Amino acid sequence: MAESLLEVNDLKVTFATEDGNVLAVDGISFTLERGKVLGIVGESGSGKSVTSMTLMGLTRGVNARFEGEVLYKGTDLLKVSDTDMQNYRGNELGMIFQDPMTSLNPVYRIGEQIVEAIQSHENVDKRTARARTIELLRQVGIPNPEVRVDDFPHQFSGGMRQRAMIAMALSCNPEILIADEPTTALDVTIQAQIVDLIGRLKDEFNSAVIFITHDLGVIAEIADEIIVMYAGRVVEQGSKRDIFYDPQMPYTWGLLGSIPRLDRPRPERLHTIEGMPPSLINPPEGCKFRPRCPNAFEKCKEEPPLENRVGTPGHLDRCWLDVEFKRGHRDETISGGSVEAA
Amino acid sequence: MVSFLIRRIFGMILVLLAVSFITYLIFFKIPGGDPAQRIAGRTATPANIISIRDKLGLNHNVFVQWWDMMKALLNGTLVSYYDGTNVVQQIKQGIPATFSLCIGAAIIWLGFGILVGVISAVKAGQASDKVITVLALVGISLPVAWLGLMFRYLFCGENPNGLAWFPDGGYVPLTQNPWQWFYHLLLPWFTLAILFIGFYGRVLRSNILDTINEDFVRTAKAKGLSSRRILIKHTLRASLIPIVTLFGLDFAAVLGGGAIITEVVYNIQGVGYYAAQSIHSQDLPPLMGVTLYGAAFIVVFSTLVDVAYAYLDPRIRLT
Numbered sequence: 001m002a003e004s005l006l007e008v009n010d011l012k013v014t015f016a017t018e019d020g021n022v023l024a025v026d027g028i029s030f031t032l033e034r035g036k037v038l039g040i041v042g043e044s045g046s047g048k049s050v051t052s053m054t055l056m057g058l059t060r061g062v063n064a065r066f067e068g069e070v071l072y073k074g075t076d077l078l079k080v081s082d083t084d085m086q087n088y089r090g091n092e093l094g095m096i097f098q099d100p101m102t103s104l105n106p107v108y109r110i111g112e113q114i115v116e117a118i119q120s121h122e123n124v125d126k127r128t129a130r131a132r133t134i135e136l137l138r139q140v141g142i143p144n145p146e147v148r149v150d151d152f153p154h155q156f157s158g159g160m161r162q163r164a165m166i167a168m169a170l171s172c173n174p175e176i177l178i179a180d181e182p183t184t185a186l187d188v189t190i191q192a193q194i195v196d197l198i199g200r201l202k203d204e205f206n207s208a209v210i211f212i213t214h215d216l217g218v219i220a221e222i223a224d225e226i227i228v229m230y231a232g233r234v235v236e237q238g239s240k241r242d243i244f245y246d247p248q249m250p251y252t253w254g255l256l257g258s259i260p261r262l263d264r265p266r267p268e269r270l271h272t273i274e275g276m277p278p279s280l281i282n283p284p285e286g287c288k289f290r291p292r293c294p295n296a297f298e299k300c301k302e303e304p305p306l307e308n309r310v311g312t313p314g315h316l317d318r319c320w321l322d323v324e325f326k327r328g329h330r331d332e333t334i335s336g337g338s339v340e341a342a
Numbered sequence: 343m344v345s346f347l348i349r350r351i352f353g354m355i356l357v358l359l360a361v362s363f364i365t366y367l368i369f370f371k372i373p374g375g376d377p378a379q380r381i382a383g384r385t386a387t388p389a390n391i392i393s394i395r396d397k398l399g400l401n402h403n404v405f406v407q408w409w410d411m412m413k414a415l416l417n418g419t420l421v422s423y424y425d426g427t428n429v430v431q432q433i434k435q436g437i438p439a440t441f442s443l444c445i446g447a448a449i450i451w452l453g454f455g456i457l458v459g460v461i462s463a464v465k466a467g468q469a470s471d472k473v474i475t476v477l478a479l480v481g482i483s484l485p486v487a488w489l490g491l492m493f494r495y496l497f498c499g500e501n502p503n504g505l506a507w508f509p510d511g512g513y514v515p516l517t518q519n520p521w522q523w524f525y526h527l528l529l530p531w532f533t534l535a536i537l538f539i540g541f542y543g544r545v546l547r548s549n550i551l552d553t554i555n556e557d558f559v560r561t562a563k564a565k566g567l568s569s570r571r572i573l574i575k576h577t578l579r580a581s582l583i584p585i586v587t588l589f590g591l592d593f594a595a596v597l598g599g600g601a602i603i604t605e606v607v608y609n610i611q612g613v614g615y616y617a618a619q620s621i622h623s624q625d626l627p628p629l630m631g632v633t634l635y636g637a638a639f640i641v642v643f644s645t646l647v648d649v650a651y652a653y654l655d656p657r658i659r660l661t
Contacts, residue, residue: 056564082569090566097564102557105576106657116575117565152656168565 002033005175005208006055011068011078013047013054020281024050026232027068027306030225032176037202037209039223039240041216041255045277047232048212052178054078055210056095057085072176091121094169098181100161104153110137111149114168121172136167139204140197159190166197170205177202178210183218195221217259220244225314228252231278231288234306238315248310248317248326251289253333271333287318295321295329346660350648354641359412361637362630366408369626377423377626398423411630420627422620429631432616439513440612442523443604444596446531451538452589458539459546460578466551474543481540490533490607497529511609530608534601538592542585549581556580583654587647594643598636 013025025047032038040048053059055070057077070077077088089095097103105113111133118129130149137145140163153161162182169177179198183191199222202209211219219226219240226243228236228251236249247253257271275292278284284291286301293300299320306318319326370376378394379386395401399410414420418430462474499506508529514522553559554577562576592600602614609615613632620628652658 058560058563086566086568088566089564095564097557097561099557103561105558105562105580107579107655116567120565120567120571154657165561168561172566 002035004031004033005073006030006032007069007071008055009069009071011051011054011070012066013050013059014065014067015059016063016065017281022280023283024232024280025054028227028229028234029068030227030237032208032210034175034206034208035202036224037199037211037219037222039216039219039226040210040212040229041214041219041226042229043214043273043277045231045280046229048214048229049180051229052095052180052210052212055176055178056089056093057082058095060085087121090117090169090174091172092174093176093178094172094174095178095180096162096165096169096182099185100158100165101185103165104161106153109150109152110156110164114164114171117168117171133167133171136171137164139201140164140167140170141193142167158186159193162186162190162194163197166194166201170201170207173205174207176208176210177205178212180212181214182211183213184215191218195219198222215259216243216255217261228255231283232280233288233318234316235289235319236317237306238312238317242310242312242315246310246312246315246327247330247334248315248323249289249319250293250295250321250326250330250333253330257334265335287320294333295326297321343660347645350645354638354645357641358634358637362412362634363408365630365633366411366626367404369624369629370404372624377624380624381423411627415627415631415634420631422625422627424623424625429628432628433613433631433635436611436613436616438515438612439610440597440599440601440605440614442513442516442527443530443534443601443610443612444593446527447534447538447596447601447604448589448593450531451535451542454535454539455542456546456582456585458543459550459581460573462543463547463550463554464573466547471547478540478543481536482544484536486533486537486603487607489536490530490604493529493533494607511607513608513610513612527610530604530610533607534596534604542588545588546581546585549584550577553577553580583651586650586654590643590647590650591640594639595636598639599632600636 008031009029010027011025011029012023012027015022015024028047028051030038040051042048050059054066055077057080060082066078068078072088072092077085080088104110108116111130114133114136115126115129118124118132119126122129124132134145134149137149142148142160142163148156153164156164166182177198182198183194186194195218198209198211209222211223213219216226223240226238226240227234228243228249230251236243236247236252243252244256247256251273254271254273258273260270273292278288278291286303287293287296288303290296290300297320304318304320306316308314308316309319310317310323377398378391378400381394382390392401399407402410411420415429418428420429421427422429458474458478462471462478465471494500494510496504497507498504498510500510509526512526514526516523559572559576562572567575599614599617601612602618604610605612605614606618613635616628617632620632648660652660
């Protein structure tokens with residue numbers, strides 16, 4: 001078994017707001033091994049970004065409360081002091097954000113910003129750090145890095161900025177790369193390039209990746225394990241094979257149905273999940289997806305625990321429906337019901 | 343850059359001409375504005391007034407009058423209607439005192455303003471922030487004239503029960519005695535600076551609190567930088583850009599005569615003092631000189647601010 005880098009046990013994050021307490025993440029657990037890619041999928045407000053930012057210690061604040069454990073190589077990052085956390089950020093855990101247009105400081109050159117990251121963790125002189133920066137920019141596919149290193153962010157396109165962000169996140173050889181919707185702000189062809197790049201660099205840098213997205217299609221290529229989140233809870237968790245070929249949660253079906261696929265008949269229109277995610281201040285009773293679920297029945301008023309119902313090891317879900325019933329009915333959602341004649 | 347500067351200089355000249363012309367027109371529209379009538383006095387005969395008009399060149403078309411005055415000002419031959427002193431000479435004499443007052447006050451207000459802004463932003467919502475906010479609002483609301491008089495009353499021996507820590511007004515040139523220069527200016531500096539300290543502190547506080555939520559600050563944090571470095575290099579750097587504009591224009595305004603009240607209260611015979619005198623005696627030539635002197639600072643500094651902007655924010659191109 002590969003080396004385990006990160007073990008998250010029943011992590012809960014609560015924010016106190018003026019309207020009441022928001023339980024943004026309610027009990028997420030996973031283990032991340034070196035060389036693996038974990039995908040976290042869900043709509044806006046499902047708690048996936050809060051989870052990733054919490055791993056980095058970026059959600060700390062007077063109004064935030066944490067429970068559970070985030071064990072990085074045995075150290076609980078939730079208990080590490082703010083000052084010591086600086087040594088983990090960037091150095092052990094690197095992070096890429098959603099919007100490359102605003103994530104780089106507009107007034108400093110690309111190179112300066114990466115050099116700054118290197119020098120904050122390693123005792124190297126400017127020239128060494130700069131040489132490494134140029135090498136990193138080459139690795140992420142920036143043409144002419146010796147020249148472009150002195151460009152300002154506004155002289156880079158969106159895709160190039162995201163590449164520069166990746167270079168920055170990898171500049172101190174972190175063990176784990178956390179990518180929070182790294183492709184959402186990019187157009188489709190660039191998305192594929194960035195996903196490929198992250199997958200390739202993960203092997204080159206011998207690290208692990210947590211890839212957060214709302215688009216299952218994006219991580220179909222590279223994820224090993226997938227966690228589906230809804231309203232702060234994990235609703236389904238399993239290997240990529242489990243999630244794509246034997247999904248147990250109607251919410252997962254909805255997500256699968258909303259991506260265009262080449263390996264299934266083409267529906268007239270893509271599936272949409274009706275309604276909106278619930279408020280996290282006053283979540284509905286029972287299963288949180290019940291108000292939007294077409295298959296909801298009486299028992300759903302009681303919240304189903306996250307447990308293994310299918311039998312496949314490691315495949316967990318939160319749904320009361322009968323497994324065989326689901327296997328017979330899920331394609332209506334995933335493939336859009338009315339299938340166009342091929 | 344060069345074409346930008348050329349165009350700006352051309353624009354500045356136009357603005358200054360417009361300012362001087364409008365000043366000229368306004369002067370003759372205000373009650374008692376006619377200098378001939380004022381000079382001739384209460385028992386003037388019409389013939390008397392006409393002869394004074396003639397002497398001052400006021401019987402020409404208004405454009406010609408204005409243009410003659412501009413020419414005299416540029417040649418340095420413009421003199422006061424009443425005492426015949428040379429306007430340019432008088433302004434030049436006032437400049438060392440005005441510059442001493444304004445530069446010192448500017449250093450104080452910029453330094454303290456940034457300090458106040460940073461502290462209250464870092465402590466936002468806490469007790470120290472609230473105390474600073476109240477003090478800043480008090481500082482902004484205090485009229486300079488009142489504040490100056492209070493300082494004199496409390497610290498300059500004006501009041502038999504008060505303190506006499508500072509000299510009661512006056513100005514000693516730097517070249518004559520640097521210590522006395524400093525000693526005489528300390529209270530005027532703070533009197534002038536307090537309003538700006540409060541104002542800059544408030545503006546900077548809100549700029550910092552806006553910038554803290556920017557994505558690039560989060561990136562800086564995710565890189566593992568220390569909070570001090572994030573504050574100074576990333577947050578403060580971005581938050582100070584709008585302060586540069588404010589400072590450029592405010593500094594220009596006080597240099598250009600905005601310190602008029604402070605100068606009068608502390609009897610510092612600078613350009614502002616001269617302006618106050620000429621307003622009092624409704625003397626057009628010095629007013630024209632002082633107005634253009636002030637307007638020149640405003641237009642020059644607003645160009646400097648634009649140049650500084652392009653330097654501070656690489657996304658801005660001067661075209």
